[in-house]
Amino acid sequence: MEASGMRSLNCPVCDGKVDVPEDALEGELFECGSCGAQLEYYLEGERPKLKMAEEVAEDWGE
Numbered sequence: 214m215e216a217s218g219m220r221s222l223n224c225p226v227c228d229g230k231v232d233v234p235e236d237a238l239e240g241e242l243f244e245c246g247s248c249g250a251q252l253e254y255y256l257e258g259e260r261p262k263l264k265m266a267e268e269v270a271e272d273w274g275e
């Protein structure tokens with residue numbers, strides 16, 4: 214077993230690599246170091262994946 218506890222997932226936007234701790238929780242947000250996208254960690258079955266995070270409740274109303 215590796216001691217690092219990190220795994221590399223692919224950014225769905227630019228296909229770059231994003232390091233995610235193995236003990237990350239579903240719903241945690243990470244930023245892609247390549248394109249700056251906000252990515253949400255989730256599990257598809259048992260496979261860890263990243264998807265574009267929803268825009269977080271910024272109030273656009275003026």
Ligand SMILES: [Zn+2]
Pocket residue numbers: 224225226227228229245246247248249250
């Ligand atoms: Zn990216």
